[in-house]
Amino acid sequence: MSSANVIPLKHALFNPQAQVCADCGVRRFALFGVLDHAALDNIHVHIADIKLQPGQSLYAAQAVGSAAYTVREGIVRLERTSERGERRILRLAGRSDMLGLEAMLGQTYAADAVACTEVSVCRVPRTLVDDLSRDRPEILVDLMKRWQRALDDADEWLTELCSGPARHRMLRLLLKLSEFADGGQVWLPARLEMSAMLDMTIETASRLISQLKREGVLDAPDQRHAVIHMDALLKALREDSALS
Amino acid sequence: MSSANVIPLKHALFNPQAQVCADCGVRRFALFGVLDHAALDNIHVHIADIKLQPGQSLYAAQAVGSAAYTVREGIVRLERTSERGERRILRLAGRSDMLGLEAMLGQTYAADAVACTEVSVCRVPRTLVDDLSRDRPEILVDLMKRWQRALDDADEWLTELCSGPARHRMLRLLLKLSEFADGGQVWLPARLEMSAMLDMTIETASRLISQLKREGVLDAPDQRHAVIHMDALLKALREDSALS
């Protein structure tokens, strides 16, 4: 019995790729969310499902890319090396975020994309978008919304994670990390990563995390995971704003 | 003798708006750079030419906007208020940069846009882009390039102006300002603006500028203008990177 038989007829898709996309958990939020099943069925390009281990690179800055990526699972960081030679983490991308949109314009990637956790992403080739934009121009509006989202993320990162005293920035980072939470547990970056996100030394990052543990803002069952106590975190953030 | 007579016949445009756009100094770099004269002639929407004095607001964050803007002349800053209640300047936009693209998607503006110098901008109404994208879909690609440019600017601002010691950030700011130079003279922000760009106090900004004047990196003929000595600036930047 083929798998098509267990699917209601009007949803039956004969293109295997289409079936994969139709079943994808993030499709509703992803680029092809606007496409109906019939349109999906016309996708004849292979959309690769890529898995990465923590630390593995998805793409490198300056590389000519022929694809963008949609994050299905896990957290990816975008980073750059400043002209001083220091690594700086620009922002994080999580489930349903899109990365490397610049490849859709034939440009080279603007930053390095590196997996923070175990990651799975869909590779969206440029040719596919080119084809679709001919047949279904409304996909371009969706694409522009992605750009705007990336820009909003960048602006928020700058305003909230790049200003004020170190402790405040760390609290904001924990808040941001809790957005990517995955069942109570939050991914806790290495101290070196934190320092690259918040522009501080790893010693300062370590001291702050230690202190926040003592204050009961977070617990770390293991090195790379934390339970964040939101009430304590929000309280800390409020007090922090008040006394300045 | 009408002005049309001095223009070669094949360039004669009968729509007055088209003439304005055809003559615009930034058209080549602007959104409608891809349109030929005939296409320009079909623009029947009025593209307002708006002038702003320093400190005047172009649009406010959260406002529902019906237009984006192309900077023709001058410098505009994008700023936000952080959740702590502090103002933060996100980046600067100069000649041929586009602002408020999010309005093209029916979204509210993501930041405040305020004139730093005397500014003139073209108002590009959303309806115009909607119409054009039907007739000339290639304009959408141009629009996406604008988004990518904004994102690149944001990323660069974050990596270069938000990390490292105060002196280094100030040097990078001067370098950035020199990109917007206007005949040897550079716009010199008020100390309060500098502090909002570089996340430091106005005292620190003032001290750094005073010191850099003494070092011969810049001269300030008046409060709001400076002459930047690029050789000295670049030398300072190099030494600064070396000793760290």
Next chain:
DNA sequence: CGATTCCTTGAAGAGGTTCAAAGGCCGTGG
């Protein structure tokens, strides 16, 4: 010309960095 606003400079103190060393958490190999 006085009032306001912005800029500059000083001195004291806090916050962050630097340097140094010790403690934990692996994976490898004896």
Next chain:
DNA sequence: CCACGGCCTTTGAACCTCTTCAAGGAATCG
């Protein structure tokens, strides 16, 4: 299995950068 080395984290102490608080000076405007 335990010992070892490597890597990351934590903590301490001294130092330095940047902030804070305060006051005087320059520019601008009615």
